[in-house]
Amino acid sequence: MRVLVTRCWGRRPARGVPGLRPSSHWQTPAGLGGTPGGEEGQGARAREKPPWRVLFFGTDLFARETLRALHAARENKEETLIEKLEVVTVPSPSSKGLPVKRYAVQSQLPVYEWPDVGFGEYDVGVVASFGRLLSEALILKFPYGILNVHPSCLPRWRGPAPIIHTVLHGDTVTGVTIIQIRPKRFDVGPILKQETLPVPPKSTAKELEAVLSRLGATMLISVLKNLPESMNNGRQQPTEGATYAPKISAGTSCVKWEEQTSEQILRLHRAIGNTIPLQTLWMGYTVKLLDLIEVSCSILADPKLTGQTVIPGSVIYHKQSQILLVYCKNGWIGVQSVMLKKILTATDFYNGYLHPWYQKNSQAQPSQCRFQTLRLPTKKQQEKKIVAMQQSLSS
Numbered sequence: 001m002r003v004l005v006t007r008c009w010g011r012r013p014a015r016g017v018p019g020l021r022p023s024s025h026w027q028t029p030a031g032l033g034g035t036p037g038g039e040e041g042q043g044a045r046a047r048e049k050p051p052w053r054v055l056f057f058g059t060d061l062f063a064r065e066t067l068r069a070l071h072a073a074r075e076n077k078e079e080t081l082i083e084k085l086e087v088v089t090v091p092s093p094s095s096k097g098l099p100v101k102r103y104a105v106q107s108q109l110p111v112y113e114w115p116d117v118g119f120g121e122y123d124v125g126v127v128a129s130f131g132r133l134l135s136e137a138l139i140l141k142f143p144y145g146i147l148n149v150h151p152s153c154l155p156r157w158r159g160p161a162p163i164i165h166t167v168l169h170g171d172t173v174t175g176v177t178i179i180q181i182r183p184k185r186f187d188v189g190p191i192l193k194q195e196t197l198p199v200p201p202k203s204t205a206k207e208l209e210a211v212l213s214r215l216g217a218t219m220l221i222s223v224l225k226n227l228p229e230s231m232n233n234g235r236q237q238p239t240e241g242a243t244y245a246p247k248i249s250a251g252t253s254c255v256k257w258e259e260q261t262s263e264q265i266l267r268l269h270r271a272i273g274n275t276i277p278l279q280t281l282w283m284g285y286t287v288k289l290l291d292l293i294e295v296s297c298s299i300l301a302d303p304k305l306t307g308q309t310v311i312p313g314s315v316i317y318h319k320q321s322q323i324l325l326v327y328c329k330n331g332w333i334g335v336q337s338v339m340l341k342k343i344l345t346a347t348d349f350y351n352g353y354l355h356p357w358y359q360k361n362s363q364a365q366p367s368q369c370r371f372q373t374l375r376l377p378t379k380k381q382q383e384k385k386i387v388a389m390q391q392s393l394s395s
Helices: 061-075 099-106 162-168 205-225 227-232 262-272 346-360 379-394
Strands: 052-058 082-089 111-113 124-128 146-150 173-180 191-198 278-282 285-293 315-318 323-327 332-340 342-345
Touching: 052 061, 061 082, 061 099, 061 124, 061 205, 082 099, 099 111, 124 205, 146 205, 162 205, 162 262, 173 205, 191 205, 191 227, 205 227, 205 262, 262 278, 262 285, 262 332, 315 346, 323 346, 332 346, 342 346
Parallel strands: 052 082, 052 124, 082 111, 124 146
Antiparallel strands: 146 173, 173 191, 278 285, 285 332, 315 323, 323 332, 332 342
16 A cells, blocks of 8 residues: 655744745756656755765664664764664554664664654665555655665565565575665666675575675665765666565465475475464364474385375374474475474474374374364455354344
8 A cells, every 4th residue: 555645844844933844945966867856855955975864764673784784874983974864664563663663762863653754854765674655755855765775686576575585486596686766666666786695505584684684784885875876877677577575474374285395395484484383284273383394315214104105294203303294295394393282392292192193093094194284264254254243243
């Protein structure tokens, strides 16, 4: 949803002085490659060189690293790059606030909660992991526009979850792109700077985020040191190769044993397991799979695995390695711990659930002891359920 900000910038009108307006219209600095400005942009005139006045928009740990670099540059008295630094973040249900807000408060930086963007005058805006579509009216307030630190090699993985999709799809190369924001669409603006790096084998999204956040912060400072030149040399994004990285829903965490390969399930775990544990169904109970590992060749050669027919979802306890083995579309994955009411090791799960099941169902085939795909209700199904409940209460 596009959010429009109608707040006027510039100094607040003095009380009792009607009709006082902000300073004269901003003019687009010469040669800025189409930087918004002109008659609709109001505030201070563009500076041609540092120090810059910066308004930062961000929320999470990736954004915090960018803010940290901006703050360090502001505190650096030997090189005057940042004169003023203020922060906009979004409201958080947590009393502690989001990482960007916590850092801003600790660093005694002025911080506003969206859609409040303050009343100051700035040269350039910076966005990192903000998750809100900024209006054209807001973008026009900045003589140099708004820059975005985006953790992918645009146009690959435009959207709110680029790092997750990089891991989820097994990309071998990633990077960071500094672009200038354009209104109405995410991640389509001209590229000011782009650097690539290989994705470390088997890295999680959290580990990759830490690497890319440091790279992005360094790249942003480099762009700000030569801001007019960087904008003059900006290039349009390629029209080929664009992909979209949508937000991850809870349904994504439900393992589809019949459809997903062992590699796909392990990548899914590395992509979202730190925030949304993978889920499955065991005898009507929801089980969260906490620690997933690849199964070694020595375990796969065990006669207990090779000597029986298995179907996707079949679960076996491997006593020697003390892990649960679960069969998926094309092979086995290992599970070291789960959550069912509480956190259980594979051995605990075997002793408390698997072994009693085998005792109770002594004549059953091993393939009958299995995890099943958890089907979460769709939004439409949830709405129908709410309507049905309301009707039953009113009758």
